[in-house]
Amino acid sequence: MKRLLYLLMLVPILTSAHHQVISPNVKSLEVVLNDDFTSLPVLQLGSNDYLQIGFDELSHNYHRYVCHLEPCNPDWTPAEGIFESDWLVGFNDTPIEDYENSINTRTLYTHYNYRFPNSQCNIKQSGNYRLYINDEDQDGETVAIVEFRVSESLMNIGLGITTNTDIDLNKSHQQVNMTINFNTINVTRPDEQLQTFVLQNGREDNLKENIAPNYITPKSLRWEHNRHLIFEAGNEYHKFEVLDPSHITMGLASITWDEEDEAYHAVPFPCSMQSSYLYDEDANGAFLLRNSDNYEASRTSEYVFVHYILRAERPYDNAHIIVDGRWTTEDKDYYIMNYDEQQKAYHATIMQKLGYYNYHFLMKDMDGTTHLVPEEGSFFQTENTYQAFVYYRGTGERVWRLVGYQQKTFRL
Template identity: 35%
Template sequence: MARRCTILLTSWFLLLSCGAWAQEQRVFDKTVRTLQVCADGNPTLPPWLSQGKHQHVEVSWDQMSHDYQRYIYYVYHCDADWQVSEGIFESDWLAGTNGQPVEDYEKSFNTTQIYTHYRLTLPNKDVGMLLSGNYCVRVYRDGDGPDESAPVLEARFCVYENSVSISQQVSGNTDIDFNDRHQQVTLRVGYGSLRVVNPAQEFRVLVLQNRRWDTKAVGLVPNERNAAGMGFTHNRQLVFPGGNEFHRFEIRDVRRAAAGVDHMEWYEPYYHATLLEDRPARNYSYVEDQDGVRVVLSPEEGSENTTAEYVVVHFLLTTPRLPGGDVYVCGQWTGETYAPDCRMEYDEQVGQYHAAILLKQGYYSYQYRQADGSTARTEGDFHETENEYTTLVYYREQGARYDRLVGCCTASTRNR
């Protein structure tokens, strides 16, 4: 009981709101929580839409009150570096008119913490995307124009063509070690019908591990080129640390502990969930996971968005203080950044890192990482780890004014 009180009392003053400064998805308003951006309303799918397949991106968030907020959104086309495209007119890439209101919202029902759930779907009857590439959506309060103030939030998504062919393989036999701590991607891109004159200038190829933009491989130089395409083999930039399987927990019922949860308690004004303590792994052990995904859940199936509770979740990592910098709780739901909001505190007395994070009820998978993105000390790196690798191919033809996203391909080490 003494240990439990230490966690609760010490962590309470460090109550966090992870996700406030996401690299891909950013929140600028402290009254906004649980920003989620996904394809086709499925929280396990990344917000990458195949052009011409009638997919949609869903952006949703909670504003922590029942006071109606009139939100206005603006959609922007961006280049491969996520800077707003300057060389094209809005009418080139936008069907409809910017500055539309968010009209889909619903108040929470029978929850200890009140909130209003807002949802925006693109494309919709007012706005559509005409070109492939990167897009960002910026949401403002009505009366705050895009040139006058910071947005409430910014969400990012991609629309991709299938104009190139992409083949990729992942192996534990790398240019650094053999079936040890790394995985290496071998990649080939076929030009298809694209008119390619200077591939080094016209293409930008990115590779993401588990949808992480903070550790992306970029600036890749092919070592094989011919008239049909280019290949990337034995490329040291495509060697990734293997990492480890994600931890996971589930809070469907706030009155009893479920998977990954040691115990549930009520301390005014929140429910508290203390997770089972984690430790750095010395050996690989397979655990089926979702690579950092969050799925909102509640006992009221079908109305999770407005009936799920907010719970203070206590994360515990038992280990001697680690060299190499601060430790963070990370997952796709934290935005994959290393902001102070996600930083853990170390308790010298008990030899444990801990963080208290206010989260919406549901299923979560997560990892512990240090500020440089490494999991070597916090989780261990293993070549057996099941990881997902996504290749994004951007193309700007000579004389063109914007970056097209001409291909997207995902491969998993499950298929090795």
């Protein structure tokens, strides 16, 4: 019942894929495809692809967590009018049986790990899926949500990225050109039978949804210099790694132990306004939990408080500045930065597990929409990875299948 009530409260705002941590005692939700932490959670139907889902519960008390799967439409609203037997192989509501207590850490936690698919549960239909992690010891309360896609390669997608856009030439934007070939699928009404989504670095807060193509043929669609497929180029993500609380590692200005609150505090180098582009290899917002030994990191890694600093001459009115990355899975308010008039900078302190992190800063308006922060800069040279998804629902069919997925990285 608690899970259903929570879902009903979230339905108006769940319009894009993202993982969510709901319980304040759950930290470090990680969803990794095929041991590649940079990949988006997109499984190929009928393949050996798998997701490794891990998280920490901040105690040494065992919780019986159960994973409940739910199919969704392309816009992440729940799919209706279908039976579990249509899309599920095996059983729903499977327990998480892989768990271990932390050892030699000041912050006590239990690490839980769940691999999907598994011998008890699999998917036999492409599309979008939401996985609820429910605590049976708390009346089935949902503590976290994972969203992923399952694709089948039935249509071919071609992607091209150019800095010669319909807004500017080699300045601050990148434009996506795209083609879709239907192959053997009979598409007679593409505006009704197809849905398309284009993303930049897996971000769904600025995705381009169902943009009308420039050209339509009986076997294909083409978007060429379409003004609605222009993205701000942005800048490279900031990065740091904190692998051992006893010494400074990449991207850190300092790391110290505070006797008063008995905790480690790490400070990445402050970020300031970028007037020109400087290439710095990043992972486009991804993160990897690890430590210096990289041995049993899931249960031997410490938690530290990370202090983020963004220099800005004045605060922004009617908007919040937030820290953002694929690891920011808690409520967005948790990542809001506060402005310090004396230091002329925004600050945020976030509890994080040892690891490698990418992040950038976003401006969140009062209506919930997000934008790049001007201090970050936007440069056409920025290396970005673009993803395209194509969904198809045939005449008389009840579900949207994900029939095409492609990604391409822009590099000069």
